[in-house]
Amino acid sequence: MDVDPKTLTWAEKLAMMLETGQGQAKALGLALESATRERTVLRLPWQEKLVGNPATRVLHGGVITTLIDSACGYSLMSYFESLPDIATLDLRIDYLQPAEPDRDVFAGAEVYKVTSSIAFLRATAFQTEGDPIANAVATFMLGANAPKYNARQG
Amino acid sequence: MTTTIVDAVKAARESGDYQSVLESIPYMKFLGLVVEPDAAGPICRMPGSDHIIGNPVLPAIHGGVVGALLESTAIMHIMWSHESLHVPKIINLTVEYLRSARVVDTYAQAVITKQGRRIANMRVEAWQADRTKPVAAAHAHFLLPREEE
Numbered sequence: 001m002d003v004d005p006k007t008l009t010w011a012e013k014l015a016m017m018l019e020t021g022q023g024q025a026k027a028l029g030l031a032l033e034s035a036t037r038e039r040t041v042l043r044l045p046w047q048e049k050l051v052g053n054p055a056t057r058v059l060h061g062g063v064i065t066t067l068i069d070s071a072c073g074y075s076l077m078s079y080f081e082s083l084p085d086i087a088t089l090d091l092r093i094d095y096l097q098p099a100e101p102d103r104d105v106f107a108g109a110e111v112y113k114v115t116s117s118i119a120f121l122r123a124t125a126f127q128t129e130g131d132p133i134a135n136a137v138a139t140f141m142l143g144a145n146a147p148k149y150n151a152r153q154g
Numbered sequence: 155m156t157t158t159i160v161d162a163v164k165a166a167r168e169s170g171d172y173q174s175v176l177e178s179i180p181y182m183k184f185l186g187l188v189v190e191p192d193a194a195g196p197i198c199r200m201p202g203s204d205h206i207i208g209n210p211v212l213p214a215i216h217g218g219v220v221g222a223l224l225e226s227t228a229i230m231h232i233m234w235s236h237e238s239l240h241v242p243k244i245i246n247l248t249v250e251y252l253r254s255a256r257v258v259d260t261y262a263q264a265v266i267t268k269q270g271r272r273i274a275n276m277r278v279e280a281w282q283a284d285r286t287k288p289v290a291a292a293h294a295h296f297l298l299p300r301e302e303e
Contacts, residue, residue: 049181
């Protein structure tokens with residue numbers, strides 16, 4: 001693709017990062033649905049290989065965990081408009097209802113508080129907007145791998 | 155008719171080999187999990203591979219995948235402990251990330267902290283080369299299916 005990266009918006013850059021990315025996000029086929037400073041949404045296409053219960057074809061909870069953790073990571077990138085040096089401290093997820101088979105799953109995450117060293121996020125996974133299948137809160141450490149880190153304060 | 159998960163669990167109770175149960179669960183197979191038998195309950199091993207990476211710079215295993223390993227290990231433990239012939243439903247999960255998980259073999263083992271009639275409260279730990287230095291731990295609640303047959 002002949003794109004000048006300088007003309008891309010930050011959201012477009014994030015979308016490209018996911019598309020050309022590697023690792024688990026690529027293995028799951030995650031895609032960026034939308035990204036603003038307020039909220040970032042990722043999409044996970046339905047795949048049989050991600051089922052956790054072959055009797056019901058419900059997705060494995062771990063897939064939802066990975067989707068939500070990724071949405072939180074991308075939400076932080078949208079918030080800071082950079083690739084922050086982050087590490088997940090904890091992630092708590094309530095699984096509200098099983099995912100319906102054969103339908104894509106979305107996860108939307110928002111950064112609701114940032115301190116000099118910690119970011120607090122909340123996220124939901126859903127198949128229909130407004131009807132969450134999982135609700136999550138997460139905390140991330142900023143400057144996880146560097147001794148000094150200057151977080152851009154909101 | 156193909157082998158159901160119930161048949162796989164019944165066979166595993168006879169043979170003591172839970173790998174076929176694990177492989178009948180698509181996502182656990184996708185992660186490449188291997189069950190290693192242990193008197194205290196199954197140890198699940200997740201081999202390091204490129205497709206489980208979350209942070210390519212470090213590199214480190216994706217935090218969500220570490221969570222998935224912990225959850226999967228708890229599920230296997232419940233099925234191993236004869237509490238269920240079916241895959242138990244997860245209610246909630248809290249993962250604490252203690253150390254960066256390098257892209258090498260990662261192990262996890264669960265204990266049932268509290269066993270009720272319908273609910274199991276679980277604690278799971280994951281470690282790499284040194285079991286005394288866990289990379290992550292989780293608390294989780296599972297809903298046990300009403301008994302079958």
